[in-house]
Amino acid sequence: MGYKVEKSDEQWREQLSDEEYRVLRQAGTEPAFTGEYTDTKTAGVYSCRACGAELFRSDEKFESHCGWPSFFDPADTDAVETRADHSLPGRPRTEVLCATCGSHLGHVFAGEGYDTPTDLRYCINSIAVRLTPSGQGS
Template sequence: MAYKVEKSDEEWRAHLTDEEYHVLREAGTERPFTGEYTDTKTVGVYACRACGAELFRSETKFDSHCGWPSFYDPADTDAVETRPDHSLPGRPRTEVRCAACGSHLGHVFEGEGYGTPTDLRYCINSIAIRLEES
């Protein structure tokens, strides 16, 4: 698939730290409750750490107590893309990627009863995003 932001593997490695590269380009996951944005309440926009595309806004962030920042809706319907993830045997999930560069952000879960307007929980790695304060 062609993305608006295309870089070679070498360019991504030069642009990202080892940990950022592991999560964003290799679909890794940071440890729960360790990310910089897990509990933040700061108002602003969350952008892709790899390419800077706007992904989520603080007004859709909520406390899910899952260990990662949670949002109930992307900033724009085209901001993220989803795809099936069968990497954990017997536990299918839906992966969330930046629509601009294809970087892995986390996963989205539905029907967990959080009472959010969309009944979705976008569970996003802090290291995959950067908060731009308003």
Template sequence: MGYDVEKTDEQWRAELSPEEYQVLRQAGTERPFTGEYTDTETTGVYSCRACGAELFTSGAKFASHCGWPSFYDPKDTDAVELIQDHSHGMVRTEVRCARCGSHLGHVFEGEGYPTPTDQRYCINSVSLRLEPADG
């Protein structure tokens, strides 16, 4: 699949920390309740840690208490791509950065959260970089 940002595996390994590489490029998952943005309430924009594409805003972030940052909608409809994931004996919807194809997390629906979309984009903190709004 063609992305606006394409790099070799060696380039990604050189630019990302081992944990970032494992999550972003190998579809790993950080341990729950350990990520730097799990409970953050700072106003700003969350971008892809691999390529800098703007993905989510703090206005769509909510406290799901699931162990990872949760958002009910991406910043723009084309900011992320959704891919069916059959790994680990489950059927889930993987969320990737539409600009570079990096793994961000998964999206779930129908869980009953009081959000406008009834969706929970469950995203790894290590996949994101928060740019706080000017204060």
């Protein structure tokens, strides 16, 4: 696929917990309102749990009340990539992936009317990211 970080399925399974693997490598979703970062207000950087690439910053996070951490923009335009997701019949979505390793992060939605600088809501699984609080390095 041409990602900077590529590993075999076996290597991913060794590195990730069963639930991390299910979400990050099999495009699963953690249950709403259960993730560790859903309500956190801690300032810092959110990185990919699989490869450590910086994805989002806390100043891009907002409260959407959807059950998952929501961001209005990635840390860098090249940090994530998107692709069409037709896994739910009759409900097309846009999947968000880590641009460094191709791990599934969640989905992005547009036009929902949130008062943010963009018209986007990156709905991200907590288990797909790791927060490094400001002042602790990245």
